[in-house]
Every structure is written in C-alpha cells, then in structure tokens.
Amino acid sequence: MMLLEAKHISKIFQSGGLLEKGQEKLAVNDVSFQLKAGETLAIVGESGSGKSTVARLVMRLIEASYGEIFWQGQDVTTMSPRQLRQHRHHIQMVFQDPFASLNPRMRIWESVAEGLRVHAAELNNAQRREKVAEMLERCGLSASTMQRYPHQFSGGQRQRIGIARALMVEPKVLVLDEPVSALDVSVQAQILNLLADIQAQMGVAYLFISHDLSVVRHIADRVLVMFQGNVVEEGLAAAVFSNPQHTYTQELLAARPIAHPSERKDVV
C-alpha cells in the first residue's frame, strides 16, 4: 500500500545561513518519491545535498515552495489543522542528536508518554506508564530507568529513547535523519538491529537519511541518491550498489572507506 508520495517538491530558501540578503537557494529541486508500507527508503548524498530539507518538508516542519505531498492519496499541503494533527501521528521523526529533542527537565517516561496525551487521551496515568514501560523494554531499555533524566543516559540509550518516543503513537512511517551517525560502531549495530526488529514486528516504513553507505546498504530496500538538491539516481539498494548508473553515485561509492589496509593507495 502506498503511504507517502512526494510529487515534484522543491524548496527555495530566501535568506539565512551563508546567504546574503536577497539571495535565494534552491535546496531541493523537483524531487519525487513513493514510500510503501513496511519498506525502507534511504536518501543518501553529501553534506548540503538537501536530504534534511526533504525530511523537514515531508514532516511539514517547513512548507514546500512547489509540489505536493500525498498521505494515502490525500494532499497533505491542503489539510485542515485538525487533519494535520491526525496526520502527524502517522509520521514521526527521529533525529541524529536525540539529546536535542528530549526535554532535559522531564523524566524520560514523561517525554516518551507525551504523544499519548493526544493520541490516546482516554488512558489514565497508570495505563500510560505501563505503555511506556512496554515500549522502552521493546527498544532495549530497562523499564526501571524510566524515572531518570536524559543526561543520565549514553548516546546509544538516548537514541533508543528517541525511537521509543516516536513509536509510542504507533506511526506508520518513521523519518530517521542520520540516526546512527553519532554512535560507535557497536552501538550503531544495536540500533540497526532494533530498527530491523521493529519493522518486522510493527510494519513501520522508514525514510532513512544517511551518508554512511555501508549502513544504507545494510538497511535499505530502495535508495534515492541526491546531489545538489536533485535526485540523480533511484533504485533497489542492491542494484544501485552493485551497478551505479550516475557518475555521482559512482563517485560516492568510490569514496567509501576501505575495509582493509591492503586496499590503501599511496598518496605520496
């Protein structure tokens, strides 16, 4: 089933960043893609290529300059505020730095339970706690830690909290912007396995943004390659990785870190 469809979306920033007054920046140019239930679509590309901007557009954190975004056939850009609130439950976001997205003064169970207030308003406090405990355990955190504050957790644990929080409202899509880039290889492996388990159990679809090609190759069904705001290649992950068509994709693959010292090329 088609969940999410972006049709020819573009984003022009007017000012801010390194832009001079009156300058414009075409950050995303005519991007289209579809996301089906339960699948993982990865967006790869170098820094500044527009990946995060696509994520923000999909979440409607910013408005598209052109184009439409459809949720199960309905145009998101014309939704009423009420419909939009409903819609926001279906699609949740996980950030690279989960610390920044957790309120430092809230116990983590409160942060994780936040979405339930609207999504499941009929639950009482005890029932909410129970649901949070269940979700934390599912994400590999002991429920006994739920009274703690964010700073008392490691980076990997905070990322688990971020995932638990996003999953609380039973979304159909998770938008993950560089969710493992800040983590050790060992913690990264734990989180990637967790994401795979959750997808198998709950059927959530992932829009997965990353610049780490070995991670993408491992997790993605399909891949979208972005370069300077444009999609330059799209296809099944296996095909894109084994037989890249666009020069930029080929360059990106060639830039992958080597796996063994014997692959070193001498530079001097």
Add this chain to the structure above:
Amino acid sequence: MLEIKGLSLAIESKEAAIIAVQDVSLTIAAGRVVGLVGESGCGKTLTAQSILRLGEYQGIERVHGDILWHGESVFDMSDTRLRKMRGGQVAMIFQEPMTALNPVFSIGSQMLEVIRLHLGLSKVKAKEHAIQYLNDVGLDEGEQLLKQYPDALSGGMRQRVLIAMAMSLHPEYIIADEPTTALDVSVQKRIIALLRKLQQEKNLGMLLVTHDFGLVAEMCDDVVVMYAGEMVESGSVLDIFDHPAHPYTQALMGCRPEMVKDGEALTVIEGQVPAPGQWPKGCHFSPRCARASDACQESPIAMDAWQHGEHQARCIHVQEQA
C-alpha cells in the same frame, strides 16, 4: 619521539579520585601513525588530551606514569615550554569542533592570530597561508570564510577549519580525536588523503583516536585497542586486521555492517562499557565476553598475558581467528 609510559589518570571530585585510565603505554616515532581505538567511554580522549596536559583544566590528574616528548616529561615542563609545544609542535584536532572555536571571534581572526604568532608571518602572508590550507581541506571560498563566525558554519565545515588550522602551523606531531566522524564520505576521503599526504611528506608522528576501522585501515601503522580505561590489545595494523586476538577487538570488528550478508542481523556486543569506578575486579571485559571463565573474573589480567612478537593482548583465552 612521543612516549606514554604506564600512564594512569584519575577524575578528581570533592569526594574521591576515580581511576579512569590505567597503565597505558604507547610510543609514536616520527613518521608513524598510531591508532587508538575503542567504544565511547573507554578513555581514548582522556589519554590523548593528557599529552598536552589538557585534562588538568577538567579535574583530571595524573596518578602514575609519564609522558615524554623527545625525552622530556611534559609534566615537568614550564608554562613557556608547554605553550610552545601546544602552539605548534604538537597540534591537536578535537572531537568537538564547536568547543575548540571561539564563537565571538571570526574564523579569520582566530586563524590568522595563531599563524602570525607561531610562524611569524605578516598579515598579508598569514592570510594567503590560511586560504591555502582552507583550500586544501576542500573549503574553496577561503577569503569569504575568514569573515564568518563559527556558528554560521555546518559541523563538517567547522571540523575542516580546525584541521586546516592545525596543519597550517607545520606541526611535528598531530593528535587527532575522531577527526572525520562528523563528515560525509566524500569529504572524509578528501581529509584522509590530505592527512596522509601531509603526514608522509612531512614525516609527522600522529595519534589518531577513532572508532572507525575504515580510518584505521587507511591511516594507521600501529593500533592500540582500549576498553574500560585499559589497553587490551596492541600490534601492527595488519596484526589487528588479520589476526585480532582479544575477544573485544574481534567483537568490535565484527559489528561493522559490511561484515554480514544482506538480510542478516548485525553482530552486537551486548551491554555497555562500564563507567570508571564500576570496573569489574578481573578482566574489565568479562561481563560482556562470551569466552569468560572463573579465572577471568578473579584477578586483573596482564597486558602480556598473550604475546606474539610485538603483538599483545590482555586475555588468558585467546583464540585466533582464521
């Protein structure tokens, strides 16, 4: 020559001093690149920072051992001598680029000041010099960039500015703490090529702190693996890649996504690194080690418990991998 000898560091607080790094020894000769590898929280940054005595400002005390820079103990150095070493002879590239750049000064004023101070160049020459090094790290708009303030730059750009700044001072040694972790692959490749080129041309000694085995494969001659404050394995880069001996090293290498076939779950190391003060009595890795026996948990394991030439592992049940 840079030598760390039996170094132990403690985190001082009002109540207690807790050992955070224990008995670390390593030698970096001119022209050699030594990798310091391990999960976060293992003591890599503390060890690296102690070379320039930077821990002192954060309540980190040396409790044992020494660090020798060309035979001279850094702990006995005068302030003047230490400033000279910090300023140019040994350059440091930090893990957190934002903390290393002062937000209230432009990139230009920070870069030009140190260049003029350490290389004695005129204002005009210093600017040319800075722009050249910014160009080398892939920041083409050098002139424009010098006018910017740190928070106008993306994380990747800040990191590159710091690398350019370190390189522009013509150091003898470089200590780089996770220099490419925040960068995407294309920039990473460029930075690695630049670091290797400068390192080889100028015969720099280098301590490279990282958890990225790709970077180790690209850059390092020797590798020291740390776990929970201790060295657990050391050897040549080929020893570590082809015959990892310690179960921790083996597990860490096995976590990489490229190590499994499509559709398979990744190998993980269950649990986490224990914090200083919570290390087990015997082998620090024993609570997470699949091979742990009673003997492992009884008493500390020596670094030379397993030895093969220069290749050592702190483990009493080494099983080499094919």
